Amino acid sequence: MSDSHPDTSPSSPPRSTDPLICKIVSRAQWEETRASGVLPPSPIDITDGFIHLSTAAQVPGTLAAHFTGQTDLVVLHVRVADVRDHLRWEVSRNGEQFPHLYGPLPLSAIDHAEPVDAP
Numbered sequence: 001m002s003d004s005h006p007d008t009s010p011s012s013p014p015r016s017t018d019p020l021i022c023k024i025v026s027r028a029q030w031e032e033t034r035a036s037g038v039l040p041p042s043p044i045d046i047t048d049g050f051i052h053l054s055t056a057a058q059v060p061g062t063l064a065a066h067f068t069g070q071t072d073l074v075v076l077h078v079r080v081a082d083v084r085d086h087l088r089w090e091v092s093r094n095g096e097q098f099p100h101l102y103g104p105l106p107l108s109a110i111d112h113a114e115p116v117d118a119p
Helices: 027-036 043-048 056-066 080-086
Strands: 020-026 073-079 087-091 097-101 110-115
Touching: 020 027, 020 056, 027 073, 027 110, 056 073, 073 080, 080 087, 080 097
Parallel strands: none
Antiparallel strands: 020 073, 073 110, 087 097
């Protein structure tokens, strides 16, 4: 999902936005989040300066683009209302708007987690 020059202008989310957005993490990151209360940023999140998120509809494409061959993944379902103040919708892969979080992702904002089914 990394884009060297993402559109950083504030924008409204797509009209069909679900009240939940998703973050794909390793099981180890999920366990660390549960233990510490805050999601540890991934290397790409650190490099890009925000936490990469996806809508539920974007998850399959994100898995294919960035997680091929990885196992033991978890999808965290994040309540938009809980992160709205630091959330921006920005153009990224294929010209689609993706949710990007410019702040921490607390455990309290995660509605539920589910394992990624093996391909």
